[in-house]
Amino acid sequence: MPDSSAVHFTNAFDIRSVGCSGDPTMFEAFWRETGDAAELVIPGWQTMSYFSDVGNVCWFMEPLFDQQVRRLHRTVGNAAVDGYHVLVGTGSTQLFMAALYALSPADADQPTSVVSTAPYYSSYPAVTDFLRSGLFRWAGDANSFVGDSYIELVCSPNNPDGAIRDAVLSSGAGKAVHDLAYYWPQYTPITRRADHDIMLFTVSKSTGHAGTRIGWALVKDREVARRMTKFVELNTIGVSKDSQLRAAKVLGAVSDGYDVGGGGASRHRLFDFGRRKMVERWRMLREAAAASGAFSLPAETSGQCNFANETAANNPAFAWLRCDREDVEDCAGFLRGHKILTRSGNQFGADPRYVRVSMLDRDDAYDIFISRLASLK
Amino acid sequence: MPDSSAVHFTNAFDIRSVGCSGDPTMFEAFWRETGDAAELVIPGWQTMSYFSDVGNVCWFMEPLFDQQVRRLHRTVGNAAVDGYHVLVGTGSTQLFMAALYALSPADADQPTSVVSTAPYYSSYPAVTDFLRSGLFRWAGDANSFVGDSYIELVCSPNNPDGAIRDAVLSSGAGKAVHDLAYYWPQYTPITRRADHDIMLFTVSKSTGHAGTRIGWALVKDREVARRMTKFVELNTIGVSKDSQLRAAKVLGAVSDGYDVGGGGASRHRLFDFGRRKMVERWRMLREAAAASGAFSLPAETSGQCNFANETAANNPAFAWLRCDREDVEDCAGFLRGHKILTRSGNQFGADPRYVRVSMLDRDDAYDIFISRLASLK
Incomplete structure (x- = not known):
């Protein structure tokens, strides 16, 4: 379910980050590659x-x-x-x-x-x-x-x-x-x-x-x-x-x-694209948190995926990030001061030392977020 | 504003009439004629x-x-x-x-x-x-x-x-x-x-x-x-x-x-199409009510239309029909018995001798409604 406070997201690039909106623009790249497979034409008289x-x-x-x-x-x-x-x-x-x-x-x-x-x-x-x-x-x-x-x-x-x-x-x-x-x-x-x-x-x-x-x-x-x-x-x-x-x-x-009998093209496999992206982004995020030393993340979990027919990790669409610095009680405020927009844990009925970060933004914004996070001590 | 009880409309043709839904399907004919002027194409990656x-x-x-x-x-x-x-x-x-x-x-x-x-x-x-x-x-x-x-x-x-x-x-x-x-x-x-x-x-x-x-x-x-x-x-x-x-x-x-400078094609003038249709339908309805003798309608009003630059009649999208028969207190029920679906006046805070009839249905359904109404005494 999407996020109704999305409107508070600021679009100015100098403070743009992965943001708090959960806007799933990461998937645009996939759909640009599919050409007209998902193109819709609606005549004026239809529906x-x-x-x-x-x-x-x-x-x-x-x-x-x-x-x-x-x-x-x-x-x-x-x-x-x-x-x-x-x-x-x-x-x-x-x-x-x-x-x-x-x-x-x-x-x-x-x-x-x-x-x-x-x-x-x-x-x-x-x-x-x-x-x-x-x-x-x-x-x-x-x-x-x-x-x-x-x-x-x-x-x-x-x-x-x-x-x-x-x-x-x-x-x-x-x-x-x-x-x-x-x-x-x-x-x-x-x-x-x-x-x-x-x-x-x-x-x-x-x-x-x-x-x-x-x-x-x-x-x-x-x-x-x-x-x-x-x-x-x-x-x-x-x-x-x-x-x-x-x-x-x-x-x-x-x-x-995924319709093999119908000749599904492997480059048009959304979940494969999405899984690759999420695995890579979680790897980057865990490395950035480790480089910083100031943040912790939920432990990685995995399970047997009946769809992929292999063991797969849980790669959440949001990161639930905890700021471990003792001088920081308001993690969202701390990150905002470093041009990273997130949503505070207290909006989720939780400790404001936690924030929620969207993992679904476009590559350029996600990369900026990662480099900013890694530099925070 | 459209009509939220539209779901009660029955689609079976034998009792189909102008119905109570206010479904504006009358306009389909116009948009079929406009060709691709109003056709929309949306690529998979857009918006x-x-x-x-x-x-x-x-x-x-x-x-x-x-x-x-x-x-x-x-x-x-x-x-x-x-x-x-x-x-x-x-x-x-x-x-x-x-x-x-x-x-x-x-x-x-x-x-x-x-x-x-x-x-x-x-x-x-x-x-x-x-x-x-x-x-x-x-x-x-x-x-x-x-x-x-x-x-x-x-x-x-x-x-x-x-x-x-x-x-x-x-x-x-x-x-x-x-x-x-x-x-x-x-x-x-x-x-x-x-x-x-x-x-x-x-x-x-x-x-x-x-x-x-x-x-x-x-x-x-x-x-x-x-x-x-x-x-x-x-x-x-x-x-x-x-x-x-x-x-x-x-x-x-x-x-x-209507963009004359831009070479607007006269066959693509929606309000002209709509006005012609509504004038014709109201003429048919008034004739049917007169032929029946059992119904009355609001008096026709008109005014100076600044858009058309001429005097024009008020041609409502709904007819507010009153059954004048003394033995009928529930006009909607009476009409339903004759396979004409309408909405009762009591749903509008008014006398159930009145019903609301949509004037915007497709030609075939409207014609059936008119012939049924004219035959009621």
Whole structure:
């Protein structure tokens, strides 16, 4: 899931760094190389109606998008799709809100508590509470929650720290929403086919198309799917069809790259490109932290990747960097003073000695970040 | 502004009519004729970033979209743009919610009251209240509102009845939001250049591209523009760039059609096409109502159109039809029994003897509606 405080990012090059936005521009280089494989042409008269598929629970979803989502999950093996409803959203953020709406009982006396284990994605509390809904309310760290009625957000691999997570709460009345935005082979070994009740994904982190604003949900229960669809209907009356068609084209191009029988060209293999990049960037980052001596990073973990059919490291899309200098209590402020923009740990319900750093910026910006970090003592 | 209960529309042809959705498919015929003038090509690597214009209040807005919005308003003369911020939204519905968020004081004890003169657009109460926000709350007909703190929604020409409206409330603490979705030459004479504090528009009703989900707001006050932008950031982290580029292309093609110096082809004049269609459809509808004898319609009004430079009739996008039969209290139910789907007046805060009928369906569906209506006694 992307990052709603992205607007604070400063574009002036002299303080530009890997930034705090999570903008996945690293993938541009890959898509420039694919030529017209992912090019979309839309005639002026196309997709003018509100409707895409009136027989579907998600009546505004383009059937081609549904097909390509299912095809890609079957190719990667990261999530079950048989027996699931696919829903499309304006990014996965909209589907996150849709899930809160769908899972909150309409007749409850109190707003349903929304929790997640710290450090949690900083947008979860902001998005949950900005309209002061009477249906749901942010209630903080799942580990300190007491009660029977809740919605637990499980982000795995986790934003900001890349940890592999399961739900920590369990009760008959509680529900979990699994945010799997980063559960793709460039970031982590695909160790199992996830089959949770509600799973959220987005093109922002899978293919890098953040500006297209397309997310999807895999939902088991039809009534939950219907209520999530109702949310999107009331919120934005559907989802851009142009973006759905573009996402279908892009996801299809990714699957084509691995369609051996169909002659997929190896230079068009997105996850191979992404994995190489992430491995290299994590190597550079660990070396820079070691050269500096002032920072520490989460230990590297690995696992058997069923997609790549080999052991692979976890290469998170964000680095959860700790400043070990005793005179620094505000790591984000310290780094800002050295022209490195990050997001402070306290925005994630954590210690401000930690910061989150995006690993997905363009090469030039990433290289500047690394050289600046390595020079800090 | 489009119609969030559109999903209830039944697509089976045997009961298909002009329907209740307001789906503007009438315009497809025009865009088929324009060839590639409005065709969009998007390479796989384009617009991948969250950001479009970091120096703009609306940081996720494509500069080309901003330019084409201003150009079209200057061409038509329906709204002032100099000194205004342009904001883009996922349809005007999102910007409607953004305006409620921006205009509701964050420190108020009570939710701000949201009102509109009946008959009001049926989505206004639904969209205002579905999340039970503590910031704003639907309070019904503006004419019966008592209080100092409110947001008045002014839809002109009005959905559902096509009336030309001004705000009915006025107080220092109250604010108005002007929904001008239908203030275009195909629907009504352009009698003045509107210059309200907040004005909402959408491609759904101006060009017919409902599926593109692009609306825009013209906003005078910078702080209001900033808060509306914040809403869209938290709600969907920006707006599809693919759709913004498509809307820019489409709006540009409309302006090109009237760019005499640039050799605009007369067959590519959208408002001329729309006006001809609407005049013809209203003629057919009035004849059918007269042939039936069981229905009445609002009286035709007209005015001096500064765009067409001639006197022009008001040709609303919806017909506000009254069933005059004494044995019919539920006009929508009566028509449904005759395979005509409409939306009941009671959804608009009005008498269920009235229904709203879309005038923007494709020719074949509209013709069926007319012949069925004329045959009812």
